[in-house]
Amino acid sequence: MKTLTDADAGSINFIPVDSTIGELGSVPAPSKVGKGLARQPQEKNVYRVQGSIVAFKLEGDSDIHLAIADPTARIPP
Numbered sequence: 001m002k003t004l005t006d007a008d009a010g011s012i013n014f015i016p017v018d019s020t021i022g023e024l025g026s027v028p029a030p031s032k033v034g035k036g037l038a039r040q041p042q043e044k045n046v047y048r049v050q051g052s053i054v055a056f057k058l059e060g061d062s063d064i065h066l067a068i069a070d071p072t073a074r075i076p077p
Contacts, residue, residue, distance in 0.1 A: 008039055016048040021070040024049065 004012075024047060030040055051068035058064055 008044070011039075011044050013045050016046050019047045019049055020072075021049050021051050021068060022073070 024042070027040075027042055030037075049068070050071055052071055053066055054069045055067040056064060
């Protein structure tokens with residue numbers, strides 16, 4: 001959902017689901033994307049993860065895109 005005014009906003013479960021960045025990163029991308037296509041089940045949940053913000057970008061439409069890192073992941077030497 002882009003905003004809580006989207007038609008599907010009422011189907012969001014706002015009880016946070018504990019997860020990890022790795023688990024969410026392993027969710028396969030949908031085979032098709034675009035208007036009118038069904039939402040993926042994970043798009044209707046709110047997730048709680050622990051992470052570090054490593055980058056961000058403010059978009060022209062006021063979206064803020066975040067790049068987050070798993071604090072338990074090992075960084076190769």
